[in-house]
Amino acid sequence: MTSETNKQICRDYFKAFLARDAAWMEKHVATTFVRHDPGLDFEVRGPQGVLQLHDALMPAFPDMKLDLEDLVAEEDKVLVRLVIRATHTGPFGAMAPTGKPIRVAVLDLFKIRDGVLVEHWAQLDNLGMLKQLGALAA
Structure with a gap:
């Protein structure tokens, strides 16, 4: 696969x-896939794990x-720098909806x-997100 192809896969x-496209996940996420994410309290493994992550986040931030x-690719790896933008309108774990917008930096x-x-290795600004939601003092 080329670097451009790998970027497109990402x-x-x-x-x-975002679309909860289970068919895409089954085709493009290995059954042995692992997401390393210190901010989660559950493991994300395989296509079903990615769908579980979707189901944990999207009700809170629909x-x-x-x-x-940015997307940077080399050999079999792609680094994506992105920003999550959403509004907290549903329960997020034990946190009731705040109606507050969030902007979270992610690598x-x-x-x-x-x-x-x-x-997949995920690094999110969880501290910044919790401050934006009012869960922690700024």
Whole structure:
């Protein structure tokens, strides 16, 4: 796969995530896929894990937009710098809806093998998000 192809797979991943496109996930996310994310209290493994992540986030932030700012690819890896923009209108874990907008910076590193996502390292500004939601003092 070329670097441009791998970048497109990552662009498509984010579209499929927002749309909860299970068919895309089954085709492009390995059953052995693992998302390394220190901010989650559950493991994201395989296509079903990605769908579980969608189901955990989207009710809280149904207007979520993922603004892809940069994509850098080398060999089998793609680094994506993006910004999550959303409004907190549903329960988020134990947190009741606040109605507050969030803007969260994210770095996602994906490993791709033969057109399939096999591993993902996610770094989100969770502290900044909690401050925006009023869960922590600014």
